[in-house]
Amino acid sequence: MWTYILRRILQAIPTLLVISFLIFSLLYLTPGDPIELIMGTEDEQISPEQRAIVEREWGLDKPFLVRYFNFIFNAARGDLGTSYVTSKPVFSSIMERYPATLRLAGSAMLLALLISLPLGITAALKHNSIIDSLATALATIGVSLPKFWFGLVLIITLSLKLHWLPTTATVNDMSQGFWPFFKAVIMPASSLALGMAATQTRMIRSSMLDVLNQDYVRYARSKGLKERSVIYGHALKNALIPVITVIGGEVGGMMGGAVVTESIFSWPGIGRLAVNSISKRDYPTIQGITLVMCISYMIVNLLIDIIYAWVDPRIRLDK
């Protein structure tokens, strides 16, 4: 197992180098004057002496490849550069917001699983029943509803009409206890969870249906095992493998920040940082976020592979 993990980490290095080169090159070629961004004086005149000072201080007077290698060397030490706009270190700006994104992602995933697992299993077990049709319809609706629309509906209903919850998040951790955090996170998490729960429900349902028709399930039943044991002991375990793949993709996606949801609910996560950075053309921050997103995806994929082996012992990672 450890050999496999080490091998995967080593394999990730060239991938990251290619990605970082692409990101760096694309942003290098993007139009716009970094000096103006740093000085915050777009459309204002910058004196040549001031321009020279800024170029020297920020290393912008160096050739492309030197700048790229500096970026890689510094990134390897955890220094992703300095924001053109805020003059803050990019790494600290990202890490400042990352926990909030992870909290939201974790809460949304928990909520999605709480909905999708019972619903998907029930729909499969009660195949072609009203419950199945209802679950399928709910899943279709959940996938179809845009997150921003559902988010606004939640705010209008639960905040404006019923006054149950605050419109925006005033806390994003449990420093003030569970309930303030719960009240802050439940709407954005629900907004994110809806689509995920719908996808997972459909996946669990179809996967369970496949598995329930397998010989070994019929054999287990013919042996006289209890239905609960057949479902949870044999069928669900195998049905979860494709579901884990879907969940992995969703988790990886959320690691980059739920851009729309974070904006609507004013959740101070990495998605909002990404939006602000893009709108202000803060290239070092965009670079940093993209790189962190890539690394997150790689870590999630690695975890998924490990979970595969855990769920299905037939899968041997180190072979």
Place this chain on the structure above:
Amino acid sequence: MKKHLALLLALCMVLSLALGACGSKTEPAAQPSTPSTPSTTPSTPAQPATTPTEPAKTGSDEKVLTIGTYMAIVTLVPWKTTSDGDGYVIRQVYQTLLDMDENSNFLGNLAESWEASEDGLQWTFHIRKDCYWQRGNELFGDELVPVTAHDVKYSYEKYMDPDFGSVRYSDLVGTIDHIECPDDYTVVFYTKDIDVLFEYRMYQSYIICEKMIEANWDFENHPLGSGAYKFVEHKTDTHVILERNEDFFVRPALDRIVYKIITDKSVSAIALQNKEVDISLAILATEVANIAKYDYLRLASGGTGSYRWVGFRCDWSFFQDKELRKALRRAIDWDGAIAALFANDAGVELARRAYSCIPYERPGGDIDDSAKAMWESYDPAAAQARLDELGWVKGSDGIRAKDGQKLSFTLQVGNNDSARERLAVIIASSFQAIGVDCTAQTAEWGTHTTDIKEGNVEMYILGGYSSLDGGLRMMKTNATTHSPNCGYSNPVIDEKLNQAWKTTDYDARSAILRECAAIFAGDAAHLGGYFEYTQMGINTRVTDFDHASVYRPLCTATRNVGVE
């Protein structure tokens, strides 16, 4: 398997709870432990002050004003900021020499009075003797230290140092020759030439003191000035909290000000209706009617219209022909377009047609209709006839052409404003109706502004430049950039603008600017435009907020915003 399932769920739960339990590190606002060097150097470490305080929790008698702002804080360093969102906060913590009201009149702020010499080259400011640096921090402790003329001199000299990295460097170096302090409360600025915007510059730059710089004070995380409100905390992308400065020369009416950062304007409007915020800074046109129906809310505009215009690139191909530009202008129903974009059930005026490029409220605004007189009435038939006269006749494909060149171009608009995008479609379809092949094209905002600056657009929509020098920058010849003057050049206007910028008398200067704006309108450098009046939603419990602006200090000698 149940065990596996339970483990999976438990893992999610533990992850979210564990992460939730990880509160942010708290740093006392007024006692920075690790001050950083204030410079442009990228190595300056930034240490977020993230005290996890819920702003809504206040004592029942506390006077708290909660402002919903859609703009994230970029920086709280006073000489680095260019964003209005930063300015909302910084203007309360720091003082500037002067303040400016909704009619562009200058008022005293740190300066009690001021005068210019007869030749306009010497400006003398008399500083208030009852302004002090904020106390209760490591720098000043409990000592009451007055703000003096030497602090003003020091601030401006720092901002004029290229190594210091002030965003005002070029402006100040271009105009200030040297500064003297005849006594502790008098500061005299000697200028290189007459600068009619000198007071404006004194409204833009914040006053700091030498002691802060020497102590490497962490301006980013612990703003410290002499303003009416003291900085308490900034929780990134969440809120900023300020509290009353008891030493201010007027007792500020508010105990605390909370800036809640609500990115989505629709959500901000809901928070206003829900009484979670007292002021919502930008109400969308679609939300205006919703706000207007509540008796505890009112709408008010900031006072000055923001110019949005459709510009020709005047030095490009056939747009160099003034007569062609004028003919095209007749094909656009501006009144109809503005009504289509901004009509609302509440009957609130969200936009007003612009005949001049200078806002009505600014010096030189078209208050005497001199620019309006330069506009022909909307008449697409007359536009077609004029195009025919100019030789742009329709071909077999219905597109007008002259000398083998088709009247075909792209109208580019940025993706930052849906009203502008819809305007682009209205204009393109109006042109197509008279045989002009115009394509509306939306571009990413940064690309759009770069394209305009570099002259890569034929026709474009842009907004802004409604400040005191906006008219000058739009009308005066500029050989180095195409923004905001898109290739327009008229020596007569240039001469008059030079004259205006040497005219210290306000009325005389306004008259010259009006004259320039009328010539500019007559030359049809812009296809047209409108002034947008951004509406602010305000709870009626907010007092002394007649000028609906939070970009001004909320507490001065003439204004003290409070809540009932």
